[in-house]
Amino acid sequence: MSEQQFRFDDGAAYERMMGTWSRLVGDVFLxxxxxxxxxxxxxxxxxNGAFTEQLIERCAPSDVxxxxxxxxxxxxxxxxxxxxxxxxxQGNATALPFPEGRFDAAIMTLVIFxxxxxxxxxxxxxxxxxxxxxxxxxxxxxxRGGSPTDPLWEGLRTMGVKQxxxxxxxxxxxxxxxDLWTNAGLEAVETRQITVSRTFPDFENFLMTTxxxxxxxxxxxxxxxxxxxxxxQIRQRLSVDADGRITYAxxxxxxxxxxxx
Numbered sequence: 001m002s003e004q005q006f007r008f009d010d011g012a013a014y015e016r017m018m019g020t021w022s023r024l025v026g027d028v029f030l031x032x033x034x035x036x037x038x039x040x041x042x043x044x045x046x047x048n049g050a051f052t053e054q055l056i057e058r059c060a061p062s063d064v065x066x067x068x069x070x071x072x073x074x075x076x077x078x079x080x081x082x083x084x085x086x087x088x089x090q091g092n093a094t095a096l097p098f099p100e101g102r103f104d105a106a107i108m109t110l111v112i113f114x115x116x117x118x119x120x121x122x123x124x125x126x127x128x129x130x131x132x133x134x135x136x137x138x139x140x141x142x143x144r145g146g147s148p149t150d151p152l153w154e155g156l157r158t159m160g161v162k163q164x165x166x167x168x169x170x171x172x173x174x175x176x177x178x179d180l181w182t183n184a185g186l187e188a189v190e191t192r193q194i195t196v197s198r199t200f201p202d203f204e205n206f207l208m209t210t211x212x213x214x215x216x217x218x219x220x221x222x223x224x225x226x227x228x229x230x231x232x233q234i235r236q237r238l239s240v241d242a243d244g245r246i247t248y249a250x251x252x253x254x255x256x257x258x259x260x261x
Contacts, residue, residue, distance in 0.1 A: 015076075017213040019050035021148050022110055024196040025252045026054045029109070029138050032192060033256060038062050039104040042128060044093050044121070045111030049077025049086070055107075056085050065103070067091040093121040101130040108137040110252075112180075118171040122184045129259055135186055136256035138194060139172040146172075146251030148198070149213045155233035156220050164216040177255040186257030194254055199247040203235060206246045 037060035043052045046066030055064060064081075066088040068074055074088040081088075091097050093108070093115050106125035115121045125135045140147040142165070147153075153163045170176055174191050181189045200206035211221045224230045238246050 015048055015050060017148070017209050018110065019048060021196070021198060021250060022050045023054055024198060025138055025194050025250075026051050026109065027058075028194045028196065029136075029252075029254055030054070030058050032194075032254065033134060033136055035059050035105060035134065040102070041065070042067065042096070042098070042103045042106045042125070044096070044106060044108040044125060045114070046074075046077055046088065047110075048073045049080050049088070051107075051109045052077060052086055052088075053081050056081060061085065063087070065089065065098075067093070067096060094124055096124045096128050098128045100127055103129045103133065105129065105134045106136075110139060112137055112139050112171045112177075113142055113166045113168050115171070116167040118168050118180055119183065122180050126184050126186065126259060131259055131261045133259045134256060135181070135184075135259065136254070137177065138252045138254035139177070141174070141193070141251045141253050142166075142169045142172040144173070144251075146253075148248075148250040149210060149217055150250075151234055151237045151248065152207075152210055152217060152221065154237055155230055156224070158233050159224060159226070159230060161220050161223060164220065172253060174253040174255075177253055181255050181257040184257075185260065187260050189255065189257040191253065191255045194252045195249050196252075197247055197249045199245050202244045203238070203240070203246060206238070207231070207234065 039061050041055060041061050041064045043064060043066040046052050046068050049066060052064055052066045064086045066077055069092060071090055074090060077088050094117055106129050112118050178189055178191050212218055240246055
């Protein structure tokens with residue numbers, strides 16, 4: 001497994017697939033957090049800024065800092081977010097470049113399974129926020145069929161292509177998220193599942209959009225010599241309405257907790 005397989009450097013491609021899915025989950029997630037306005041936020045693993053933008057639109061923060069290892073993703077994020085409210089810096093989730101207590105809230109969306117040491121990443125989020133701050137995350141329920149890319153991976157598996165998993169897929173389990181938050185010393189820890197649906201205008205649009213979701217998935221699809229057989233396998237796993245549209249659901253696990261006072 002190479003780092004490049006999980007390195008996102010195409011902000012536009014990410015937007016077409018995961019950016020859209022992220023906002024669908026993000027609406028429910030932010031309703032659940034129900035934060036007060038005027039907070040200082042850190043968005044760990046902000047990617048192309050899809051959730052950062054949503055946070056600014058919905059939560060009236062005083063400022064937001066997005067952290068991500070990909071400079072290409074950060075460039076896309078800077079192009080979409082108000083520079084008066086959002087700043088973006090290259091960095092690592094397990095070594096956040098900020099002092100203790102710099103923020104009022106820390107979030108990590110669709111990221112924790114990419115982090116080789118999830119416990120250290122949670123500890124870093126706790127470190128950079130102050131007393132009574134919220135620390136929260138959501139992640140696709142990757143090991144239990146919750147990811148939006150599952151229809152493609154299921155089709156690939158029938159053809160003998162092994163799914164390439166990120167470094168810490170087990171971190172996406174709801175019970176493991178609860179343990180990570182509790183072990184980090186957070187209080188009032190709560191978890192929930194968030195299920196959302198998305199509609200694609202036709203199979204071709206679905207396939208084009210979804211295959212570019214991650215570099216690992218793109219490489220797996222490209223490795224198949226019988227593309228027609230793969231297409232048949234994927235179609236069998238989808239429901240198509242009378243107009244040719246495809247609608248299916250994805251499921252994320254969410255967690256939140258509070259730093260002790």
